[in-house]
Amino acid sequence: MKVDEIVVNSSSHSYRIMIGNGIRSQISTFVTKAYSSIFIVTDEHIADLYLSDIQSGLTHEYVYTSILPAGEKTKCIEYYYQLQTEAIKYGLDRNSLIIALGGGVIGDLAGFVASTFMRGIDYIQVPTTILAHDSSVGGKVAINHRLGKNLIGSFYPPQAVIYDVETLQSLSEQEIRSGYAELIKEALISDELTFRAMLKTDLTSLSAEELQEHLRMGIKVKASIVEADEKESGIRKFLNLGHTLGHALEAELGYGSLTHGEAVAIGLLFSFHISESILSTHLPYDQLHEWFKKNNFPLIIQTEDIQSLMMKMKKDKKNVSKMIQMVLLQDIGEPTLRTVTDKDMERHLNSFIGKLVTK
Amino acid sequence: MKVDEIVVNSSSHSYRIMIGNGIRSQISTFVTKAYSSIFIVTDEHIADLYLSDIQSGLTHEYVYTSILPAGEKTKCIEYYYQLQTEAIKYGLDRNSLIIALGGGVIGDLAGFVASTFMRGIDYIQVPTTILAHDSSVGGKVAINHRLGKNLIGSFYPPQAVIYDVETLQSLSEQEIRSGYAELIKEALISDELTFRAMLKTDLTSLSAEELQEHLRMGIKVKASIVEADEKESGIRKFLNLGHTLGHALEAELGYGSLTHGEAVAIGLLFSFHISESILSTHLPYDQLHEWFKKNNFPLIIQTEDIQSLMMKMKKDKKNVSKMIQMVLLQDIGEPTLRTVTDKDMERHLNSFIGKLVTK
Numbered sequence: 079m080k081v082d083e084i085v086v087n088s089s090s091h092s093y094r095i096m097i098g099n100g101i102r103s104q105i106s107t108f109v110t111k112a113y114s115s116i117f118i119v120t121d122e123h124i125a126d127l128y129l130s131d132i133q134s135g136l137t138h139e140y141v142y143t144s145i146l147p148a149g150e151k152t153k154c155i156e157y158y159y160q161l162q163t164e165a166i167k168y169g170l171d172r173n174s175l176i177i178a179l180g181g182g183v184i185g186d187l188a189g190f191v192a193s194t195f196m197r198g199i200d201y202i203q204v205p206t207t208i209l210a211h212d213s214s215v216g217g218k219v220a221i222n223h224r225l226g227k228n229l230i231g232s233f234y235p236p237q238a239v240i241y242d243v244e245t246l247q248s249l250s251e252q253e254i255r256s257g258y259a260e261l262i263k264e265a266l267i268s269d270e271l272t273f274r275a276m277l278k279t280d281l282t283s284l285s286a287e288e289l290q291e292h293l294r295m296g297i298k299v300k301a302s303i304v305e306a307d308e309k310e311s312g313i314r315k316f317l318n319l320g321h322t323l324g325h326a327l328e329a330e331l332g333y334g335s336l337t338h339g340e341a342v343a344i345g346l347l348f349s350f351h352i353s354e355s356i357l358s359t360h361l362p363y364d365q366l367h368e369w370f371k372k373n374n375f376p377l378i379i380q381t382e383d384i385q386s387l388m389m390k391m392k393k394d395k396k397n398v399s400k401m402i403q404m405v406l407l408q409d410i411g412e413p414t415l416r417t418v419t420d421k422d423m424e425r426h427l428n429s430f431i432g433k434l435v436t437k
Numbered sequence: 438m439k440v441d442e443i444v445v446n447s448s449s450h451s452y453r454i455m456i457g458n459g460i461r462s463q464i465s466t467f468v469t470k471a472y473s474s475i476f477i478v479t480d481e482h483i484a485d486l487y488l489s490d491i492q493s494g495l496t497h498e499y500v501y502t503s504i505l506p507a508g509e510k511t512k513c514i515e516y517y518y519q520l521q522t523e524a525i526k527y528g529l530d531r532n533s534l535i536i537a538l539g540g541g542v543i544g545d546l547a548g549f550v551a552s553t554f555m556r557g558i559d560y561i562q563v564p565t566t567i568l569a570h571d572s573s574v575g576g577k578v579a580i581n582h583r584l585g586k587n588l589i590g591s592f593y594p595p596q597a598v599i600y601d602v603e604t605l606q607s608l609s610e611q612e613i614r615s616g617y618a619e620l621i622k623e624a625l626i627s628d629e630l631t632f633r634a635m636l637k638t639d640l641t642s643l644s645a646e647e648l649q650e651h652l653r654m655g656i657k658v659k660a661s662i663v664e665a666d667e668k669e670s671g672i673r674k675f676l677n678l679g680h681t682l683g684h685a686l687e688a689e690l691g692y693g694s695l696t697h698g699e700a701v702a703i704g705l706l707f708s709f710h711i712s713e714s715i716l717s718t719h720l721p722y723d724q725l726h727e728w729f730k731k732n733n734f735p736l737i738i739q740t741e742d743i744q745s746l747m748m749k750m751k752k753d754k755k756n757v758s759k760m761i762q763m764v765l766l767q768d769i770g771e772p773t774l775r776t777v778t779d780k781d782m783e784r785h786l787n788s789f790i791g792k793l794v795t796k
């Protein structure tokens with residue numbers, strides 16, 4: 079199978095995204111600079127599966143590793159500081175490299191450490207989840223604050239992304255679902271044909287070729303948007319389709335009880351619902367709902383507290399001057415931004431919850 | 438008295454540095470964007486003296502304030518996180534502004550918060566110490582790690598610097614000394630004439646005109662260097678003249694027992710000492726030593742532990758691959774970089790300490 083290469087131009091530098099089956103063993107061919115030392119950051123699940131492949135693939139003299147607990151809770155100020163401490167103790171300097179080996183949690187955390195260790199050193203993303211196709215491209219790195227997700231972070235693109243689809247074979251069903259919600263989102267932003275093709279996918283019998291093809295599509299959509307709008311002043315906001323409610327649900331139910339993608343899936347349906355009402359358009363709500371259902375996405379909102387949910391939607395970073403701003407769809411492939419008043423939002427949420435229950 | 442304006446071009450944007458007597462009252466004329474809210478960060482000493490002037494000078498609707506304890510210890514992860522928490526609770530969004538009202542501690546801390554709050558919002562420096570002429574220009578923001586100074590941070594230039602020399606009248610003698618060590622450093626990097634003129638200054642009878650003139654010189658030297666080398670890959674390192682030993686002394690004795698500038702003053706003498714030996718040049722060591730002495734700089738190294746001091750010099754961010762790199766002077770106005778072996782460094786340190794004691 080071939081290796082796909084996508085080049086992303088950021089304001090500070092260009093970097094390559096390599097996608098291929100089994101390419102983790104060639105890691106040293108992608109780490110081209112003569113780094114003084116390398117610090118691999120990963121989590122306990124991934125360490126068991128792929129860490130030794132990466133370690134033995136590297137030819138550098140000084141390679142250090144930190145293995146953190148798996149899960150969203152690791153993306154916090156305490157582990158951020160711990161990694162800084164380890165980096166100092168291992169003697170990392172400005173010519174050192176950090177390798178983020180893992181999903182979005184490791185990518186965001188290790189990337190944020192890289193962006194602020196001695197005011198910024200190089201890092202490479204080695205994503206091992208489908209969802210991390212999103213987090214490893216675009217340069218957003220962050221940790222969570224206890225009052226909200228991703229509230230502390232930077233824009234800091236990696237030096238390269240090395241995406242080995244073979245590592246995705248060990249993902250749980252839930253993680254596959256989580257990643258595919260984001261791929262669906264990218265298809266929705268892209269065009270009708272791509273979206274229709276995605277709906278033909280059966281997540282329980284996914285081939286490596288299909289997966290690589292979908293990841294390439296998702297990454298291309300994301301890359302072209304972040305190239306046009308690196309700092310999220312304009313169209314980059316479109317990538318937040320499904321995320322206003324998605325993030326609020328994650329926060330409301332406690333990070334971890336719903337995966338990111340599962341929350342985004344519900345958010346995507348909500349964006350259809352509210353788009354149809356506000357923009358008087360017609361979207362394939364039923365087809366999307368059915369595809370999510372067939373692929374075992376949990377499609378209920380387990381909270382009675384609409385007010386608290388709305389409070390959390392307001393905390394979203396996209397919001398300008400305390401009003402809820404949402405990405406809606408005029409049509410598939412035509413995202414657009416709208417601010418919604420509290421009163422309208424409450425009404426839409428209530429009717430949406432009702433609709434979810436009856437389907 | 439006139440207002441000086443210096444424009445600095447950073448890779449992301451240009452910003453103005455305004456220097457004048459009493460200009461804090463015109464703060465609103467410099468805050469031109471329609472920010473959704475403003476968050477003033479300051480310390481307890483400065484709050485007593487100048488906070489109300491800034492607050493009453495701002496015409497914005499939402500103005501919040503955080504008053505932190507004074508001192509280097511405040512530049513830590515705990516206050517960093519506390520400010521993030523306050524910013525979230527006050528409802529700051531991406532269109533908010535942070536004003537850093539204070540010395541280098543507040544500037545570095547509040548600037549680092551601004552650089553990472555929601556992946557970066559605008560901030561303005563309102564320096565109130567002489568030393569902060571240095572910290573407020575160039576875009577370096579940071580907090581300390583317990584294992585070393587400024588190890589966690591970003592490059593993130595402010596939107597503007599508003600420097601009111603009138604606020605410098607309330608500085609203690611020690612703070613004036615501390616700031617002048619850095620001005621002497623900039624004169625040394627600049628040229629012989631500027632340096633000779635600085636040596637004529639008597640810090641106990643400083644006029645506002647003299648002060649403004651010296652700050653303008655220091656800022657111009659610094660600004661021209663950071664414009665040429667924003668990310669410290671080359672000549673920006675020259676600004677670290679006197680800082681390799683300076684930082685190590687601060688860390689060794691515990692931050693706060695020696696001011697930054699007092700430590701740098703000793704570091705500058707050391708750079709003379711070692712330059713004369715390594716580069717076989719002649720520098721006005723005695724004149725500089727005398728000027729420091731006349732102006733009450735503490736010129737002794739209060740540690741017996743040379744090994745520990747050297748360990749700390751190695752932790753310096755400038756060091757590439759575990760060797761100590763130092764800025765030396767070929768001549769006044771001619772800084773240059775050299776790596777020094779451990780053995781040589783130990784010898785130079787011992788002879789320097791001996792020289793300090795006998796003068």
Ligand SMILES: NC(=O)c1ccc[n+]([C@@H]2O[C@H](COP(=O)([O-])OP(=O)(O)OC[C@H]3O[C@@H](n4cnc5c(N)ncnc54)[C@H](O)[C@@H]3O)[C@@H](O)[C@H]2O)c1
Nearest residue numbers: 123148149181182183184206207209212213218245248249
């Ligand atoms: N920076 C961005 O632009 C961006 C975009 C989207 C999401 N994110 C972030 O990404 C995070 C979620 O990412 P995620 O879903 O990858 O979470 P994750 O990193 O926690 O990974 C999910 C789980 O899968 C395990 N895992 C990872 N790779 C595996 C593999 N190959 N085989 C078996 N198990 C494996 C992990 O140990 C973990 O338990 C969130 O924090 C989210 O905010 C960031």
Ligand SMILES: NC(=O)c1ccc[n+]([C@@H]2O[C@H](COP(=O)([O-])OP(=O)(O)OC[C@H]3O[C@@H](n4cnc5c(N)ncnc54)[C@H](O)[C@@H]3O)[C@@H](O)[C@H]2O)c1
Nearest residue numbers: 482507508540541542543565566568571572577604607608
């Ligand atoms: N970012 C950079 O490029 C850079 C450059 C140089 C120094 N720094 C940092 O700057 C810090 C030191 O700065 P500093 O010396 O300004 O320290 P500081 O901010 O602690 O101020 C020193 C003391 O003076 C008090 N003070 C401030 N303004 C006053 C005023 N107008 N009147 C009376 N008292 C006043 C403060 O409350 C404090 O007690 C260090 O942390 C150093 O690392 C950063």
Ligand SMILES: [Zn+2]
Nearest residue numbers: 212260338342
């Ligand atoms: Zn997402």
Ligand SMILES: [Zn+2]
Nearest residue numbers: 571619697701
């Ligand atoms: Zn300094």
